[in-house]
Amino acid sequence: MRSLEELIDLDGKVVVVTGAGSGIGRGIAVGLAGLGAVVYGGDVDADGLRGTEAAAEEDGVAVHGVECDVAEEDSVEALFEAVAAGHGPPDVAFANAGISGPMGPVEELSTAQWHRVLAVNLDGAFFVARAAYRRMLPRRRGKIVLTSSTWGLRAAPDPGFTPYAASKGAITNLTRQLAIDMATNGVTVNAIAPGAFHTNIGDGFYDQQPDAVEALRQRTPRGRIATPEEAVGPAAFLASSASDHVNGHVLAVDGGYLAW
Ligand SMILES: NC(=O)c1ccc[n+]([C@@H]2O[C@H](COP(=O)([O-])OP(=O)(O)OC[C@H]3O[C@@H](n4cnc5c(N)ncnc54)[C@H](O)[C@@H]3O)[C@@H](O)[C@H]2O)c1
Numbered sequence: 001m002r003s004l005e006e007l008i009d010l011d012g013k014v015v016v017v018t019g020a021g022s023g024i025g026r027g028i029a030v031g032l033a034g035l036g037a038v039v040y041g042g043d044v045d046a047d048g049l050r051g052t053e054a055a056a057e058e059d060g061v062a063v064h065g066v067e068c069d070v071a072e073e074d075s076v077e078a079l080f081e082a083v084a085a086g087h088g089p090p091d092v093a094f095a096n097a098g099i100s101g102p103m104g105p106v107e108e109l110s111t112a113q114w115h116r117v118l119a120v121n122l123d124g125a126f127f128v129a130r131a132a133y134r135r136m137l138p139r140r141r142g143k144i145v146l147t148s149s150t151w152g153l154r155a156a157p158d159p160g161f162t163p164y165a166a167s168k169g170a171i172t173n174l175t176r177q178l179a180i181d182m183a184t185n186g187v188t189v190n191a192i193a194p195g196a197f198h199t200n201i202g203d204g205f206y207d208q209q210p211d212a213v214e215a216l217r218q219r220t221p222r223g224r225i226a227t228p229e230e231a232v233g234p235a236a237f238l239a240s241s242a243s244d245h246v247n248g249h250v251l252a253v254d255g256g257y258l259a260w
Pocket residue numbers: 018019020021022023024025042043044045048068069070071096097098099100120124147148149150193194195196197198199200201202
């Protein structure tokens with residue numbers, strides 16, 4: 001019988017987290033580094049990455065920041081090459097980078113705005129999952145975790161979220177399909193579906209739209225907005241051997257938002 005420590009042992013595991021320059025990605029990157037993982041954080045925001053490296057240092061651990069635009073497949077491949085050069089193939093990859101995109105009436109949405117949200121949220125997750133899988137294949141083991149959303153499992157309660165909710169719905173089914181495609185080669189694919197987390201998403205939505213944030217809080221049975229650190233436990237579970245037989249699952253981390 002393995003102990004709990006053995007089940008969630010991440011010591012020396014090579015973990016890649018995109019969107020690591022802020023919010024949930026920073027929380028996961030710093031948190032898993034604190035659990036002993038060798039963490040590489042990819043983000044398009046260099047200053048954000050420096051902030052994450054500093055936050056890790058404050059905790060006495062390290063996160064290796066690598067600039068990367070997940071919407072560009074060459075940039076994603078370069079991220080994984082940097083990881084390989086430093087520490088070899090990844091054990092775990094979190095395809096977490098995402099944007100909320102423009103919120104507004106569908107009739108005012110430009111094609112370019114629509115494509116941009118899908119390019120970052122959906123293409124980006126696919127590029128990260130594929131790049132990780134290519135490097136996991138020779139060893140026939142690995143774990144890939146995508147970031148969906150409660151609004152990838154049902155629609156957002158208010159109008160204006162069409163590209164975002166569509167991209168996250170696609171992430172939910174991308175998770176399931178990749179789980180089928182990759183399982184025969186020893187790689188599992190799951191997703192985290194966050195509810196409301198206080199981050200920098202949506203150009204400071206959580207700091208600038210108190211009424212909308214209050215509505216989300218009230219809609220959440222636990223009655224509060226989560227902090228990025230609260231993603232660490234679920235991330236550690238999905239990254240560790242404790243979840244070895246969990247595959248194609250979308251784990252809501254939402255304080256009960258989806259329970260009703
Ligand atoms: N905060 C929430 O309430 C919430 C809810 C559900 C899902 N999510 C999802 O969680 C994930 C993380 O979001 P967050 O809330 O931490 O937001 P955030 O804005 O705080 O962090 C997102 C990070 O992704 C990076 N990023 C954006 N575009 C990128 C690109 N093209 N390439 C690389 N990095 C890029 C940003 O620079 C930023 O550092 C997203 O996928 C988001 O959709 C968040």
